[in-house]
Amino acid sequence: MAQTMSTTELAEKIINYEETTILDVRNTEEFDDWKIEGGNVEIINEPYFNLLDGVESIGDKLDKDKEIIVVCAKGGSSEMIADLLEEAGFTNVYSLEGGMKAWSEHLEPVKIADLKDGGELYQFVRLGKGCLSYFVESNGEAAVIDPARMIDVYIRFAEEKGVQIKHVLDTHLHADHISGGRKLAEETAGSYYLPPKDATEVTFNYQPLQEGNDIMVGNTQVSVQPVYSPGHTIGSTSFIIDDAYLLTGDILFVKSIGRPDLAGFAEDWVGDLRETLYSRYKDLSKELIALPAHYTFAEELGKGGQVSARLGDLYEKNTGLQVENENDFRKMVTENLPPQPNDYQAIRETNMGKINPEHEKQKEMETGPNRCAVEG
Template identity: 65%
Template sequence: MSFKELTVDQLAKKVVNQDNLFLLDVRNEDAFEDWKVESDSFEHLNKPYFDLMDGVEPIQDQIPEDQDVAVICAKGGSSQFVAEQLVDAGFDNIYSVTGGMKAWSEHLEPVKIGDLEGNGELYQFVRLGKGCLSYMVISDGEAAVIDATRMADTFINFAEEKGAKIKYALDTHLHADHISGGRTIAEKTGATYYLPPKDAEEVQFDYEPIEDGNEIQVGSSKIDVQALYSPGHTIGSTSFIVDEKYLMSGDILFVQSIGRPDLAGKAEDWVGDLRTTLYERYKELSDELIVLPAHFSFKEELNDDGSVQEKLGVLFDENDGLQVEDENEFRKMVTENLPPQPNSHEKIRFTNMGKETPDEEEQREMEIGPNRCAVR
């Protein structure tokens, strides 16, 4: 008997369904502490691969015999070696996570958010391993993709499965923690790529500007993607209101935090814009709007169906970042004691500007690790 393979798609289903799993992570301790597969239903054990090269005796008494055990590493090779040793030691139901954390980082889990006016549908693509959230609006054979990750084919194939052609690709802002797939989707499908012009002053490619008040209609039904200028995370950050029901807030507002203003080195310059967006512009919107952010940072932000969403009124009552009345206290909160900046964030920004063109393997390496777009 040998170990079995567990795909990242199967692993994602276990996270969303809150299935029990014992996860043995054989990466180095610092890599594990920085970034791991998050789930309240998982039990974790971290033991570096190099400590197990001569056998699994050091951890044998810590491995359960009555539940599934999955071994994960960086790329999928070391986990197979350790999984085989566990089988040889007499353990059953041993799995190796195919592709390791690299594959986990790239997996997108589509979740239907709801129906829109007419025959429209709205989907959220949850990148569980990275915390990125992308969206697709579908109506009458047309689709718009918002804040797509670099796995462009996932979105293209999904639209095809739904009988839709991608007509628009939009980014709420110039991303710094992951490589955008918007431009690639546009090149492959003939879609129009939209970017806020204030974030695009240094881009090296053609794009269509999306500005405050612009509206984009998807399909023949009345589904409008309405732009709302909302600077603060970047100077060009632009939110989108879809079907007068959903607020795609980009990296300005999250379910449990708010966006950080420092990823382009402009924290002091942009903190005022961030406060104005959150405490004035968003305050003018309906409390019933459902906030759909571009990222999440905590597993607690996932709902039971695997989605990340909450009403704007609830966030104004419960999100700590929206409770700071004193302007100086707010400025201090969003400019001091911030978490580390995302890995390779400057190189990612240049890639999204078209100034650098790393190959696929380089892009994977640049994105390794959790997102760090939130203040906390």
């Protein structure tokens, strides 16, 4: 029997840029839509049904002495193909436990910084989905920002750190993944915050995020300051932490900018997006470190797993911030929208509390890449 590899072990390889060879045995259409990327990854796609009679057809594509990680949708087909590779003389073969379904749910905590008054800031990287969430802790208290639905990860992390989650915040009403915000707040007896302009249809109580109202984490040591920054949604709100870190939500990414169309208002919201990017953000300190809620391209993932950039550098290098003419900007945004995220309308309704799909259905709804960015 071939060995198995956990998503945690694979994540460590990718964020540390270890040489990683992956054989993805899903069908080509699924592979082309969504695959494992990042770090120093070499990936080959060969549908498993082409290999059932033998793996000779890919023998010249793989090094028999190299570690090979076989990946499928749920982990069953990859085990079968890994066994066939071993029988064919491959000596270091693993099957990824749980396949792409498990990979989609893995969260990898990456330390961003020690904060100036003794706290810490962490980024949780969802490598299989490109989602980023944040954990701020200070003096026994914590805030979680843009949490994924796998809330047990944040609860365990808080226990390890010996802190209590007091605040849970979403920068906006998400459309590409199911937020764990409300459930996490319920489980920890914390307060759940949403921008009120994004919450006009929600079915639950929440605390409104309003510009100028700081949220204190710990003994006044960490200030999370909401900054109203519409464009991706009408209520999108950014946070400045410790006067040094700008959490941009889905407004600004390292190599792209947010899309304004997921609620059906692209033509209306593109002006808000431009105002935020070309005026509100531009007035902020260029020394702020921008920390987005997603990444789209593998090269945005730095060594060690961190996704970040100095705001001033983004204004020099991010092509979405280089279009001075407003009409050209509108054209660039509205003509470069990628396909809608899978089940995005059902995801929005779930995040509003209008529907409550079963756990397995929620997993299925989130399958696939995030598509929150304008394509360059």
